[in-house]
Amino acid sequence: MTYDVAIVGAGFSAIALTINLLDMLPPKATIAVIGDDPGFGRGTAYRTEFYLHRLNVPAARMSIFPDQPDDFTDWLASRGKLVSPDTFASRGEYGLYLRDRLAARLRAREHRARLDFVRAKAVSCNGGRNEGVSFILDTGGNLRAKTVVLALGVGSAGLPVPPDRISPAALGRIIDNPWTMGWLSRVGRNDEICVLGSGLTMIDQVLSLRARGHRGQIRALSRRGLVPQPHLGRRAEPVPVDLPDGAELSQVLNALRRSAADAPDWRPVIDGLRPKTQALWQGLTISQRSRFLRHALAWWNIHRHRIAPDVHRQFQALVADGTVKVEAGFLSGIEEDGNGVRVEYRPRGSQDTTGFAADLVVNCTGMEKAGIGHSPLLRTMCDLGMIRMDELGLGIAVDKTSRVLGDTQRPNAALFAVGALTAGQFWEITAVPDIRVQAMRIAQTISAELHVADERATRSA
Numbered sequence: 147m148t149y150d151v152a153i154v155g156a157g158f159s160a161i162a163l164t165i166n167l168l169d170m171l172p173p174k175a176t177i178a179v180i181g182d183d184p185g186f187g188r189g190t191a192y193r194t195e196f197y198l199h200r201l202n203v204p205a206a207r208m209s210i211f212p213d214q215p216d217d218f219t220d221w222l223a224s225r226g227k228l229v230s231p232d233t234f235a236s237r238g239e240y241g242l243y244l245r246d247r248l249a250a251r252l253r254a255r256e257h258r259a260r261l262d263f264v265r266a267k268a269v270s271c272n273g274g275r276n277e278g279v280s281f282i283l284d285t286g287g288n289l290r291a292k293t294v295v296l297a298l299g300v301g302s303a304g305l306p307v308p309p310d311r312i313s314p315a316a317l318g319r320i321i322d323n324p325w326t327m328g329w330l331s332r333v334g335r336n337d338e339i340c341v342l343g344s345g346l347t348m349i350d351q352v353l354s355l356r357a358r359g360h361r362g363q364i365r366a367l368s369r370r371g372l373v374p375q376p377h378l379g380r381r382a383e384p385v386p387v388d389l390p391d392g393a394e395l396s397q398v399l400n401a402l403r404r405s406a407a408d409a410p411d412w413r414p415v416i417d418g419l420r421p422k423t424q425a426l427w428q429g430l431t432i433s434q435r436s437r438f439l440r441h442a443l444a445w446w447n448i449h450r451h452r453i454a455p456d457v458h459r460q461f462q463a464l465v466a467d468g469t470v471k472v473e474a475g476f477l478s479g480i481e482e483d484g485n486g487v488r489v490e491y492r493p494r495g496s497q498d499t500t501g502f503a504a505d506l507v508v509n510c511t512g513m514e515k516a517g518i519g520h521s522p523l524l525r526t527m528c529d530l531g532m533i534r535m536d537e538l539g540l541g542i543a544v545d546k547t548s549r550v551l552g553d554t555q556r557p558n559a560a561l562f563a564v565g566a567l568t569a570g571q572f573w574e575i576t577a578v579p580d581i582r583v584q585a586m587r588i589a590q591t592i593s594a595e596l597h598v599a600d601e602r603a604t605r606s607a
């Protein structure tokens with residue numbers, strides 16, 4: 147059979163889109179979700195069961211539905227778990243909420259579109275412009291659909307050093323993907339751990355290590371040595387930032403600095419920019435966007451992607467007692483060294499190389515600029531001219547309606563992408579408050595087109 151819609155992916159983007167489509171599509175429509183993750187909807191972010199892995203957005207802003215902002219807080223309250231709308235719930239709880247909301251739709255079988263889950267990885271595909279796509283699955287089958295939404299996430303970044311700077315014997319002591327939480331069971335109580343990266347993933351992994359009884363030294367190494375800032379911990383109205391139309395990058399950053407200096411706290415100023423961030427990004431030239439990524443990204447990330455205040459307090463206590471040392475520098479190599487490895491790096495501002503010993507190295511450098519290299523499916527689609535990378539290599543090129551741009555400038559009417567894969571077009575599209583809007587809009591577009599096609603078919607019958 148040919149499905150009306152296929153969604154490829156199994157994380158938040160996929161479940162948000164599925165729920166919206168179930169609410170909007172006519173009952174005779176057919177939807178397939180191709181996902182390789184048994185916990186559909188949880189993805190990397192919400193599959194954790196560790197309580198200290200908390201949402202980094204207050205509960206009041208985590209509803210799946212942009213037009214029903216209280217949906218998640220109501221769900222928490224119905225389970226006696228809501229302390230206040232500013233609560234930072236656990237990410238595991240959020241995963242349960244997503245699945246609960248989907249389950250409610252699945253129960254209303256007779257009133258909704260048919261939904262098939264296909265537990266598989268889409269590894270390749272055939273397909274032409276505007277005539278649907280046929281996916282080849284790792285389970286051996288094929289699946290064809292008229293309209294496709296790519297919801298693959300962006301994978302994880304490689305190590306921030308060329309492969310020839312890592313001795314082969316050291317490879318066994320490097321954890322590429324910390325989200326396969328199994329690596330924690332390899333850690334001895336007093337092992338010395340090197341974490342590459344000093345962002346949100348580093349904080350999560352440090353707290354996981356402590357909770358599992360690890361008491362050894364942890365060194366986090368990143369180019370600037372900056373760590374995420376805490377949320378305010380109480381509600382504060384966003385402060386709108388005054389910007390001229392067509393503002394350039396330097397004008398935006400100057401306006402931000404001025405507003406932050408005038409405000410009692412900088413956080414509501416950053417929050418005030420959020421509704422404008424996508425439009426601001428779209429107004430920048432490619433060279434300005436590239437300058438932002440080179441010079442301002444690390445600063446942006448720590449101020450924009452903040453952590454729960456109590457998580458920040460716990461992390462700072464570990465820095466204060468010397469358990470965690472955050473180093474600013476550039477990784478230059480990892481060598482096998484007796485029973486461990488030696489991590490070589492050039493401290494920021496220095497010409498000399500130094501180093502330290504570690505038992506294990508964990509790559510927490512995050513997802514930026516993952517591009518399409520991580521996905522065999524995306525590489526094939528690129529070779530077929532169905533998609534292309536965006537100009538900055540953040541993900542794939544899409545237009546403002548999230549329709550994919552292939553080897554011509556004309557958007558593909560039957561192919562959409564959602565989530566961080568579309569950062570080249572939207573930039574601010576990695577977290578729930580933004581992805582949920584994109585998912586709803588894509589579902590509205592698909593639904594409107596299906597209804598029109600239906601009416602045409604009825605008229606001509």
Ligand SMILES: Cc1cc2nc3c(=O)[nH]c(=O)nc-3n(C[C@H](O)[C@H](O)[C@H](O)COP(=O)(O)OP(=O)(O)OC[C@H]3O[C@@H](n4cnc5c(N)ncnc54)[C@H](O)[C@@H]3O)c2cc1C
Pocket residue numbers: 154155156157158159160180181182183188189190191192200201202203237266267268269297298299300301347350521523564565566576577578579
């Ligand atoms: C640790 C962590 C914590 C976060 N915390 C928050 C938070 O508190 N609040 C917030 O708003 N945002 C948070 N985020 C941001 C988060 O990225 C988004 O909220 C959201 O989870 C992204 O979901 P996604 O579906 O786009 O991507 P992912 O979660 O990466 O899901 C993509 C899925 O697609 C599957 N897939 C990939 N390729 C294929 C294929 N070829 N065939 C089939 N399946 C495939 C993958 O296996 C994966 O399950 C966090 C992110 C991380 C990593």
